[in-house]
Amino acid sequence: MRMITKRYQAAGWRSRPSVSRALGVVCAVAAAGLLTGCGGNDTGDSATASPSAEPLQAQATSPSPTDASPASPTAASPSPSDSRLTEDQAERKAIVPKVKIGWDKALDTAVRKVPDAKPVSVELDGPADKPAWKAEVATADGTAHTVRVDAVTGTADQARTDSDQDPDDKRELADLLKKATVTPQQAVRTATDKTKGTVTSVGLGDTDQGAPKWSVDVVTTDNWNKTTYDIDAANRKILREHMDRD
Numbered sequence: 111m112r113m114i115t116k117r118y119q120a121a122g123w124r125s126r127p128s129v130s131r132a133l134g135v136v137c138a139v140a141a142a143g144l145l146t147g148c149g150g151n152d153t154g155d156s157a158t159a160s161p162s163a164e165p166l167q168a169q170a171t172s173p174s175p176t177d178a179s180p181a182s183p184t185a186a187s188p189s190p191s192d193s194r195l196t197e198d199q200a201e202r203k204a205i206v207p208k209v210k211i212g213w214d215k216a217l218d219t220a221v222r223k224v225p226d227a228k229p230v231s232v233e234l235d236g237p238a239d240k241p242a243w244k245a246e247v248a249t250a251d252g253t254a255h256t257v258r259v260d261a262v263t264g265t266a267d268q269a270r271t272d273s274d275q276d277p278d279d280k281r282e283l284a285d286l287l288k289k290a291t292v293t294p295q296q297a298v299r300t301a302t303d304k305t306k307g308t309v310t311s312v313g314l315g316d317t318d319q320g321a322p323k324w325s326v327d328v329v330t331t332d333n334w335n336k337t338t339y340d341i342d343a344a345n346r347k348i349l350r351e352h353m354d355r356d
Contacts (some may be wrong), residue, residue, distance in 0.1 A: 309326060
């Protein structure tokens with residue numbers, strides 16, 4: 111399963127009187143000799159019309175109930191809550207409510223599993239019937255370790271060393287850890303001050319200039335959208351905000 115971090119306009123013409131129908135009735139009256147000056151030959155004088163034509167004209171120009179019915183409430187645009195959820199939104203809705211252990215506790219658990227380790231990232235993962243946090247921590251030399259923490263019970267697996275790291279990877283991670291003076295807790299506080307919701311991912315990375323940053327994903331449970339914040343890991347400044355409605 112993919113990790114969880116990875117809106118009609120109603121017709122208005124029915125509310126307007128049918129002008130063409132009204133003119134048609136007037137012309138019919140004129141044809142019977144009751145009214146002159148109808149159609150495109152506009153040569154007659156309307157002042158010569160029979161007195162009896164006036165009420166007929168008024169009647170002809172009054173829209174019937176079928177010509178101008180009031181707008182029905184059901185013709186309004188559907189609200190966002192009535193829209194179908196996307197695949198990602200449905201996945202968030204299936205997993206997030208089941209989480210009992212927050213990201214911070216899961217990350218703390220992972221840090222305690224590896225001596226002298228610092229937090230690097232934590233991400234909510236499926237499946238929906240068994241959600242878990244995938245946490246990553248690293249020692250001072252940049253060696254990364256992964257710990258999977260049950261998001262319901264808090265039970266943690268043994269730490270596993272990342273075997274895919276090469277010396278350059280370790281040096282880069284060690285350098286980011288040294289430069290990052292903002293804690294993940296501070297970064298999350300900055301993000302959730304902007305958007306209230308459930309944090310599903312926190313991760314240390316770098317900007318295009320090589321400066322450290324924290325990326326925080328916040329899911330809002332009223333629409334199951336996800337907002338990602340990139341936060342400077344040196345001064346807590348928000349570098350980027352992006353809402354994912356997929």
